[in-house]
Amino acid sequence: MNDTSAASILVLFLFNIIVYNIPLLYGTVGEIITEKAGSLNLGVEGTMAVGAMFGYLAGAWTDNILVGLVVSFLTAALCGLLFAVLTVSLQANQNVTGLTITTFGVGLYFFIGKGVGQNWPTMQQAPGLSAAFGEIHIPVLSDLPVVGKVLFSHNPLVYLGLAIAVLAWWYLSCTRMGLKLRAVGENPGAADSVGVNILLYKYLNLMLGSGIMGLGGFYMALNMSGSFEGSNCWVNGYGWIAIALVIFANWNPLYAILGTVVFGFFNTLQVYAGTLASAFPDGLGWLNAVPPHLFKALPFIITAIVLVVSSIRNREGSGQPAALGLNYFREER
Amino acid sequence: MKKFLAMALAVAMTLSLAACGSNSSSSSAGSNTGSSSSASGSQTASNTDFKVGAIYINGQNDTAGYTYQHHKGITTAMENLGMDPATQLLIVDQVPENDTEVSNAIDTLASQGCQLIIGISFGYLNAMDAAAAKPEYSDIIFTHATGYLSNPDNFNNYFGRIYQARYLTGIAAGLKSLETGNNSLGYVAAYNLDYAETCSGINAFTLGALAVNPNATVTVKTLDTWGDETLERQTAQALIDAGCGVIAQHCDSAQPQLAAQESGVFGCGYNSDMTEQAPDAHITAAIWHWDVYYQAAIEAAMQGKEHFMETMGEAYYAGLAEGMVDISPINEAVAAPGTQAAVDAVTELIVSGEWDVFSGVKLNITVNEDGTVNVEQVDADLKDTAGNVIVPAGGASVDDSVIKGSMNYNVEGVVVS
Numbered sequence: 056m057n058d059t060s061a062a063s064i065l066v067l068f069l070f071n072i073i074v075y076n077i078p079l080l081y082g083t084v085g086e087i088i089t090e091k092a093g094s095l096n097l098g099v100e101g102t103m104a105v106g107a108m109f110g111y112l113a114g115a116w117t118d119n120i121l122v123g124l125v126v127s128f129l130t131a132a133l134c135g136l137l138f139a140v141l142t143v144s145l146q147a148n149q150n151v152t153g154l155t156i157t158t159f160g161v162g163l164y165f166f167i168g169k170g171v172g173q174n175w176p177t178m179q180q181a182p183g184l185s186a187a188f189g190e191i192h193i194p195v196l197s198d199l200p201v202v203g204k205v206l207f208s209h210n211p212l213v214y215l216g217l218a219i220a221v222l223a224w225w226y227l228s229c230t231r232m233g234l235k236l237r238a239v240g241e242n243p244g245a246a247d248s249v250g251v252n253i254l255l256y257k258y259l260n261l262m263l264g265s266g267i268m269g270l271g272g273f274y275m276a277l278n279m280s281g282s283f284e285g286s287n288c289w290v291n292g293y294g295w296i297a298i299a300l301v302i303f304a305n306w307n308p309l310y311a312i313l314g315t316v317v318f319g320f321f322n323t324l325q326v327y328a329g330t331l332a333s334a335f336p337d338g339l340g341w342l343n344a345v346p347p348h349l350f351k352a353l354p355f356i357i358t359a360i361v362l363v364v365s366s367i368r369n370r371e372g373s374g375q376p377a378a379l380g381l382n383y384f385r386e387e388r
Numbered sequence: 389m390k391k392f393l394a395m396a397l398a399v400a401m402t403l404s405l406a407a408c409g410s411n412s413s414s415s416s417a418g419s420n421t422g423s424s425s426s427a428s429g430s431q432t433a434s435n436t437d438f439k440v441g442a443i444y445i446n447g448q449n450d451t452a453g454y455t456y457q458h459h460k461g462i463t464t465a466m467e468n469l470g471m472d473p474a475t476q477l478l479i480v481d482q483v484p485e486n487d488t489e490v491s492n493a494i495d496t497l498a499s500q501g502c503q504l505i506i507g508i509s510f511g512y513l514n515a516m517d518a519a520a521a522k523p524e525y526s527d528i529i530f531t532h533a534t535g536y537l538s539n540p541d542n543f544n545n546y547f548g549r550i551y552q553a554r555y556l557t558g559i560a561a562g563l564k565s566l567e568t569g570n571n572s573l574g575y576v577a578a579y580n581l582d583y584a585e586t587c588s589g590i591n592a593f594t595l596g597a598l599a600v601n602p603n604a605t606v607t608v609k610t611l612d613t614w615g616d617e618t619l620e621r622q623t624a625q626a627l628i629d630a631g632c633g634v635i636a637q638h639c640d641s642a643q644p645q646l647a648a649q650e651s652g653v654f655g656c657g658y659n660s661d662m663t664e665q666a667p668d669a670h671i672t673a674a675i676w677h678w679d680v681y682y683q684a685a686i687e688a689a690m691q692g693k694e695h696f697m698e699t700m701g702e703a704y705y706a707g708l709a710e711g712m713v714d715i716s717p718i719n720e721a722v723a724a725p726g727t728q729a730a731v732d733a734v735t736e737l738i739v740s741g742e743w744d745v746f747s748g749v750k751l752n753i754t755v756n757e758d759g760t761v762n763v764e765q766v767d768a769d770l771k772d773t774a775g776n777v778i779v780p781a782g783g784a785s786v787d788d789s790v791i792k793g794s795m796n797y798n799v800e801g802v803v804v805s
Contacts, residue, residue, distance in 0.1 A: 064629060064630060067629040071622070071625065071629070075622055177665070179667075275618075279617060279618065279621060279643065279646075280643075280646040280649075282641070282642055282643065282646055284450075284451065284452040284453060284617070285447070285449075285450045285451040285453070285456075286447075286450055286452070286453050286455075286615055286640065287615060287616065287617040287618070289617075289618075291616065291617065291618040293618075323622070325619075326609065326619065326622045326623045326625075329609060329804070329805030330626050330629070330630045330805055332805075333630075333803075333805060334630075347612060
């Protein structure tokens with residue numbers, strides 16, 4: 056039987072914020088890399104769905120989490136490639152193409168899922184996969200009170216997500232390639248004139264960004280025990296939240312971690328409000344009176360506020376690439 | 389290069405169009421009617437001519453969930469009646485609860501010659517009511533699930549006493565809580581007091597659990613949506629975190645049962661036997677046998693609308709007795725000893741009409757050492773969570789309030805979280 060003291064409920068609440076919302080971090084970091092290359096890819100939801108479906112099937116069939124990770128990354132990167140072909144080479148409108156990718160990706164998700172039908176592999180048939188997704192207890196650290204459970208007892212994909220976020224920050228801010236990439240996003244004409252290969256940078260980074268999104272989809276598939284029932288998509292709108300989070304994080308992968316925790320806090324509070332209210336009747340009893348829809352809406356309201364504040368503060372402070380959403384056509388330079 | 393690309397794209401598009409084409413012709417079942425006569429010759433003339441139309445809220449190819457259950461019920465019923473669903477069942481699916489869309493679907497089905505039109509979702513009620521009243525559709529029979537509108541001429545509604553099955557799952561959950569010593573049960577509900585359908589389920593489950601374990605409490609978390617698997621999963625997890633040892637659900641997906649399985653607790657599902665998904669956690673599920681209604685309805689409809697309204701009535705509500713609701717086979721590997729016997733004893737009481745769930749008579753069920761079961765009927769007030777008496781001790785069942793949709797309270801033992 057679970058320990059149901061008020062303190063342990065609080066710890067589990069904090070734990071769940073991370074477990075259930077890390078996919079947002081993958082989606083956000085992937086979209087930040089994409090947008091830093093000057094491309095607004097609204098296809099996060101579809102890209103994540105593709106990564107989720109193919110990654111899960113490959114991972115379950117081979118009973119190997121690494122295969123799942125690689126396949127989800129590659130299939131999602133193919134979505135990024137499609138987006139790049141359409142918007143970079145064929146100069147299609149980025150917004151429309153992104154929405155198309157979402158429709159396509161989610162449609163493909165259901166098409167494949169229903170096509171597999173009776174042969175669907177469950178997590179129980181893939182003991183290796185579910186064991187690899189299990190919690191790892193980091194020695195010493197995980198024995199610490201509170202933070203041990205909240206921060207150091209997660210499944211490996213949580214740490215992978217955090218590592219990717221930090222690496223993405225390092226890549227964008229501290230490397231020569233990252234510098235060139237940001238130049239492509241800010242002013243592709245100038246970057247082109249100093250010899251940056253715009254096509255190469257756009258293609259590679261759009262695929263890299265999409266691949267990272269796909270990993271987030273794979274995470275969601277595992278989090279839902281790989282149970283496909285044909286009416287809901289595993290990604291379930293998280294891709295859209297990730298796009299809002301990019302703005303919240305001011306295009307900085309490190310802030311994306313903070314944003315994930317903030318969005319995740321309200322996301323999880325939605326299901327936890329009543330439990331917290333009864334665990335702490337004196338301090339948090341008022342939570343019962345708050346309509347749960349408010350918790351759903353709050354992160355977006357905060358995003359709007361962040362957007363307003365950052366645009367008032369100074370233009371320099373905004374991380375939004377200047378050429379975001381604009382297609383680069385060399386002959387028009 | 390560009391020309392080649394454009395050509396390749398054009399070819400791909402043509403191919404995908406062709407694929408769509410073949411898809412829709414096979415899925416819009418029965419658009420060609422001429423071939424239906426080639427079905428086996430032993431059928432009566434009316435069996436092979438009669439056309440049924442159905443309006444679904446989700447996809448007809450779903451592999452689980454609400455629409456799937458109805459689709460399965462309709463096709464099973466038609467096959468039992470010697471009809472061919474491939475040619476005699478016409479479907480418009482993915483129809484949202486919007487009067488214009490539903491009217492369009494009805495027009496489509498009517499123009500294709502459907503003599504019976506089935507609408508499965510609650511929000512279809514106004515559009516179906518309006519269509520039934522149209523003079524040009526006066527020969528078509530309309531039948532609507534879960535609603536409350538009807539007319540004496542050609543429009544009825546139907547639903548089942550799923551609360552009876554819920555009570556049985558409550559017994560199974562209560563016995564499990566006695567066995568584990570954890571009196572805290574959890575319930576993931578799409579809605580609670582907003583619909584009589586949902587709160588009656590919560591109440592019946594709670595009363596069933598209390599009948600075997602008087603110390604049981606049922607903590608309810610509502611989702612405010614009918615279909616969100618992610619939320620269903622997280623809500624179940626929150627209940628488990630708060631210490632619930634058995635997770636019941638009023639939502640479509642098996643996610644609450646999977647959460648129970650992975651946390652080492654137990655659960656009672658809904659709509660389908662979820663033992664397959666969660667073999668170490670799932671005890672039993674409240675399930676529907678929609679084919680019971682559909683078979684009776686289609687059979688009656690083939691003999692004309694007067695006969696249909698006479699036999700089915702303006703409001704059709706069947707329960708355990710008619711076999712329209714039931715529980716899935718009890719998972720003996722998980723269930724507490726005596727669960728089957730206790731469930732059987734209560735089923736008998738309900739089927740015989742001797743007793744019903746929302747009455748002033750409470751059941752006290754005890755499982756003896758030797759596996760036999762004592763069921764004691766005690767007069768007791770049925771009270772809501774505020775302590776108001778809903779039915780005085782010994783009073784008759786208020787199952788009417790479930791059927792007419794007026795139930796809007798939770799019984800004692802329910803904790804809303």
